[in-house]
Amino acid sequence: MKREPLVNAALFLSLPAVALWAVSTDEPFTITLATRTAILALAGVGLNIALGQGGLVSLGHAAFFGLGGYAMGVLASHAQTQTPILEWPVLIEGATSMPLIWLVAMAVSALAALGIGALSLRTSGVYFIMITLAFGQMLYYFAISWPAYGGEDGLSIHLRNSFPGLNTLDPIQFFGLCFVLLCAALLLSARLKRSPFGLALNAARQNPLRVRAVGVRPFSLRLTAFVISGVITGLAGALFADLNRFVSPSMLSWHTSGEIIVFVLLGGVGRLFGPVAGAGLYILLEQLLDGVSDYWQVFLGALLLTVVLIARGGLIGALAGSEVAHD
């Protein structure tokens, strides 16, 4: 276990190091990649709370990722066209301020996670996987066919939203913002894990009967974890949409859910910094393999298979030793 903190620190610091190095060599695209890594890692950190700590294999986290993105798209596009979102019963205007957009994205994700979670958590195991998948697809089809916000075309906004005191159009400043949020989420995740709530959640994952016996309902523990998880992933979705200045139903598709799981698994399930390592590795592979062959996804698939079958514990497991942190 001793090596893991070292590996974590090194992995973690490499992200701002790459970004700063890119600034000094004037490689804005590398900063964009680092930003993308930070945002996808944030989505992974969110999922990891449900998956790693709660043992809830959600194949529908794209729902929250996409809802966060749409919260950004809807607010910003209304602000752009200066039309209110709602005039009755209360007047709701669009917005371009990131903190406000983040709040809305998190609130919307929380509501969705509460609804989906309340229904899905009545089940467990493989039912849970499939139900979360189906809810994700339900939102996906709804977003495609609902005409108001672009349907399949998605929503484009012309300018990145603003943050007080920062110029978010400058790649490195936007990276900094995303990185700080990633740090905050990691801190929250770490605190959560050691809190009484986290311990109870962990116990509920390992032995629900015993938790029930001491008078705690695993259902409410899991629902809380699922909502926290959805909120963080929703925040990542809002940032991702802002990075691209674009949101579309593809953020809601089940491939996105699969990819978020891939980040978590590539890094190492249940490891605090796993999603950071996994998202970094995934983006690196995407950049490297893309040039090798038109059929690069075959190699990606083969690599994933190898990780699942042989290198259990993911990248951090491989670097820090095979002890699994969560068991």
Place this chain on the structure above:
Amino acid sequence: MTFVLFAEQVLNGLQLGAMLFLMASGLTLVFGVMGLINLAHGSLYMIGAFAAAAVAAATGSFLLALAASLAAAAAAGALVEVSVIRRLYDRDHLDQVLATFALILIFSEGTRWVFGSFPLYLDIPSYLAGPVTLPGGIEYSLYRLTIIAIGAAVALGLYLLITRTRIGVQIRAGESDREMIAALGVNISKLYTIVFAMGAALAGLAGALIGPLQSVQIGMGEPVLILAFVVIVIGGIGSGKGALVASILVGLTDTLGRFLLPIAFGAFMDPSDATAIGSALASMSIYVLMAFVLVVRPTGLYGVAQHEA
């Protein structure tokens, strides 16, 4: 809306249900016996369709094409089972999801590598082409009727296989206690390979049967896979009877929803908006059905109550 139109839509729902049953029965069998969730089931469907298209193009025989789809999907299934899936039985569902997600990437892009990026051609054989007139003046595609019949025959065949044959006994025993039947001298790994290959063959058959109606192309298995998941969740995972009932239920809900919802909205809205909103909601109808079933029965219609795990 006339009776004839309504009856035709009900038949369409049954045909979709029959096709979903071919997919869902394999998924649910594999889950029931081995406890495995297989996202790559849709890839086996695609392999069946591609094999059928290739053989039909080479020989011109639809029956040979069907046989080839069964053989190719079963072979691919057995190969994957021996090389990958076998290592996943003792793993948690997360590893299974990931590994089979990886298999989708490999199968999809690998098939594109072999067959190219353009859709393949597969047509309805001349002796099944065109419509027939049913009692009541309903004109209906003979080929779609054939699919309904094949679905019913497979359901009956599976029932007989599970209840009347030696391998059926082993499958049922494997569902309840795998250590025990291994102790009784049944070669459990061979049994698993057979069950997996059988599920794969059914998926391949579904792909080959649907190929002539649709386009044989990369990624064709994914929408069907998700529908099949909805089916087995509604029916109860591991239950063959549940898969049959839920397939028909989902087939009818989807078809009739697409047909009736726009009409219902048209009663009080502008027709253009009504079709847009009606079809937006129709695309969600089966998920609403699923949510409803789960509220009433969390383990599906015929699912066994789970131990909380």
Place this chain on the structure above:
Amino acid sequence: MRFKSIAPALVAVALSTAAEAAEDGNGLRVGMITTLSGGGAGLGIDVRDGFMLAIKQSGRSDIEVIVEDDQRKPDVAVQLADKMIQSDKVAVLTGIIWSNLAMAVVPSATAQGKFYLSPNAGPSELAGQGCHPNYFNVAWQNDNLHEAAGAYANDAGFKNSFILAPNYPAGKDALTGYKRFYKGALAGELYTKLGQTDYAAEIAQIRASDADSVFFFLPGGMGISFIKQYADSGVEIPVLGPAFSFDQGILQAVGAAALGVKNTSQWSKDLDNPANKNFVAAFQTEYGRLPSLYASQGYDTANLLLSAASKASVSDADAFRAALEAAEFDSVRGDFSFGPNHHPIQNIYVREVIQEGDVFTNKIIATGLTAHSDAYAAECKM
């Protein structure tokens, strides 16, 4: 750890050498973002092959084309555009197949002063209020082929059409485009789910209606499914649609079910002009297959670019833009010019699906619309 920090450095080094190369010479660097993997790969491959054929024929070594796969994902396309603009320092972007990807990439690329030449997608927003001096559409505005189908329906004497399209923006544009020119009544109007592959329910409704014609826009696999199921259902109401479902790439998959279907297109391989004859022959020699509509659009896009590059340097944006506007190249479509919103003014033909030996293909039977522009040009202020 080592792996993680060194590899991005390698990527970055590779990119920076590429960027330096562009800055040295007076070469023209073009970024092509197109779909090369997944279900829609056939279209992107055709655009790329048509484009590269024209570049090869020109013999110009100072034009460098960087091709990347967008996987048909809007977010990937945006990332690629960022990379090409920021790292590869391209001056011109092209290649996108799908309207939703174009909407994600084009506004921000043109806002950064880059040129974008569209070889396929033509969303209405980019033709109207969202038009931009640096955006040129070499294919069509999305509504064009549907408008021609509507006009042809009048010519053919159809009075009661049943129309259907997927429930997404391009689908709605398609039906709107058809209705803009079609003067008869509607026997029914349906929106289907995007990606739907079973049309039994819709065909039953067509059968039950008293339509005299069916117009559909169902791109890709959806169209293949529809036309096969329609042929099998025994409904014999004549069908018409845009070229997308009857193009060279997919006709072989539809087969005899498509024979006799009328479809509208701005190009056909039997168009009688020297540029087209040369293109069809050269494409077959180079790639061993018949060219598709998409290949013709890729080829025209490259030739437009070449014509501009021979007149002006891209570093002089105004001169380069003027050279593009002049559109002095031999289009495989025959007459071709740009309207005020940088969208084509061209003829749109009606083709019929025929069989030549073993191969299914199209021949022109009529002209649907002559020197046709689009409905949004008036909204474009630039």
